[in-house]
Amino acid sequence: MTSPSATASRNELAYDLDRAHVFHSWSAQGALKPLVIAGGQGSRVWDYDGRSYLDFSSQLVNVNIGHQHPAVTAAIIEQVGQLATVAPSTATLSRGEAAKRIAERAPEGFNKVFFTNGGADAIENAIRMARLHTGRDKVLSTYRSYHGNTGAAIVATGDWRRIPNEFARGHVHFFGPWLYRSEFWASSPEQESERALRHLEHVIQSEGPAGIAAVLLETIPGTAGVLVPPPGYLAGVRALCDRYGIMLILDEVMAGFGRTGNWFAFDGFDVVPDLITFAKGVNSGYVPTGGVIISDPIANDFDATVYPGGLTYSGHPLAMASIVAALDAMESEGIVENAARIGRDALAPGLAELQAKHPIIGEVRGVGVFWALELVSDRETRQPLNGAVMGRIRSELLARNLLPFLAENRIHVVPPCVVTDAEVAEALAIYDEVLSLDLLG
Known part of the structure; x- marks a missing residue:
């Protein structure tokens, strides 16, 4: 296999090296298109070209204290x-x-x-x-x-x-x-x-x-x-x-x-x-x-x-x-208390508003900075949203610079425990915009 080009950007180099040599977990290797991450701070990460994402995945729901504390x-x-x-x-x-x-x-x-x-x-x-x-x-x-x-x-x-x-x-x-x-x-x-x-x-x-x-x-x-x-x-x-x-x-x-x-x-x-x-x-x-x-x-x-x-x-x-x-x-720094407050005062009411507005949300559940939106194609039958639509939702969230955590028919809303009210408001607006699209059409 040929080596990645020395003239490629660092984003391209990171991607090409990954696809050439890294074997990923829980994945069919051929279709992977991993997101390139170069750095982070608090609730945000960015790639080598400087494109920034609001990290509402906490990577694998683990960066509780935020990036690069x-x-x-x-x-x-x-x-x-x-x-x-x-x-x-x-x-x-x-x-x-x-x-x-x-x-x-x-x-x-x-x-x-x-x-x-x-x-x-x-x-x-x-x-x-x-x-x-x-x-x-x-x-x-x-x-x-x-x-x-x-x-x-x-x-x-x-x-x-x-x-x-x-x-x-x-x-x-x-x-x-x-x-x-x-x-x-x-x-x-x-x-x-x-x-x-x-x-x-x-x-x-x-x-x-x-x-x-x-x-x-x-x-x-x-x-x-x-x-x-x-x-x-x-x-x-x-x-x-x-x-x-x-x-x-x-x-x-x-x-x-x-x-x-x-x-x-x-x-x-x-x-x-x-x-x-x-x-x-x-x-x-x-x-x-x-x-x-x-x-x-x-x-x-x-x-x-x-x-x-x-x-x-x-x-x-x-x-x-x-x-x-x-x-x-x-x-x-009161980080655990911040997680409790954010859950009680920002995420709980904000996600409830999204549910009231979007029939695609069948259930909202969670506590602290640990929430999930159960997405359905029909609220009466509770039919889970299919993988193709979930894939589109992920793409639309990323296009708006929100890094999501999706599993099956769910959006897991799991930011770092240090997340701010302003960052929650930013994320909620992005979820709202994406869920307002004609996803089932």
Whole structure:
């Protein structure tokens, strides 16, 4: 294959090199046309030619603190000058400080953090811990979920990506609550919660409670559609887990660290899990990292027994420095509070106005800076909008310099937690303009 031309613009060079040599995830490679990104600041990114986009995707719903936050980039630079890498068996100040800050924001009784390279291997290790603690094997998770692209994590995932990758053992799926497309013929949030819990208990009983190690849930399923659980559901799952001696793992990889307007999404519900997984939001993805926050009874299992797991880059110094700086900045700058306020005062009313104006919006749901617009071709039948129309919507949004997050028939409205009222107003105007087009004609 010939090399890209030396006379090409940097945009063209970046694109040509990508298409020549980069193999992309979850994609048929031949038809890809990746957007070129050269830099960013706050809620905006731009290409090498200077074209700027308002980033309402937060990339993969992870740049909570915004692009290029100076405190986080400075901390990474300082750390690389002091100690760029070190074995995980050592003790370093940045790792200890990062773990301390994470544990301080967790519920009482969570004092230990196991660091991983990202969210998927956080799920892997949480499942391993639950199995070792209980002496059981099975893991229950929902069909509407995404937990990562490694052995157990992808099989715990409920969506289509699981099916070509089902090599791990002991996984069982069930339906979680979603009133708009209820699997339970429910007519109210309370009924949906009650019936979904009854369904879960039947699955537990049918699978054999004595063999179930854990129920694994995204506190708020993200990629599956920002499915905020109805009142009482998560507390009901906790009660079922307690009744049958099952560990509750809450996946906070996407929803945690400010995304919902709380430090953890479960802070907004009456529930405390046994294991908490995190990644993305803890340092906004500036350096790959993740982890498991371990409740004391599970952590104590390994005081005298070897934990059979580890990673070369567990607690990598650059990642740890970025966590410390990110969490300190989020605290001192009120970034989590900004996410809550933006959700309450700007996104909730603004998206409701869009729904009232555009019949193509079947449902609006979300909290903080974590929202989804469910797009339908007919509100009565709730027929999801097809892929061709969604492709056109994406193109029209990009043409107006808004970088969107689209999944299936949904627009996920997921800006950084630092987004301003003016930026929300700008985005809402672009959504309004695009949804006013004759998309179904």
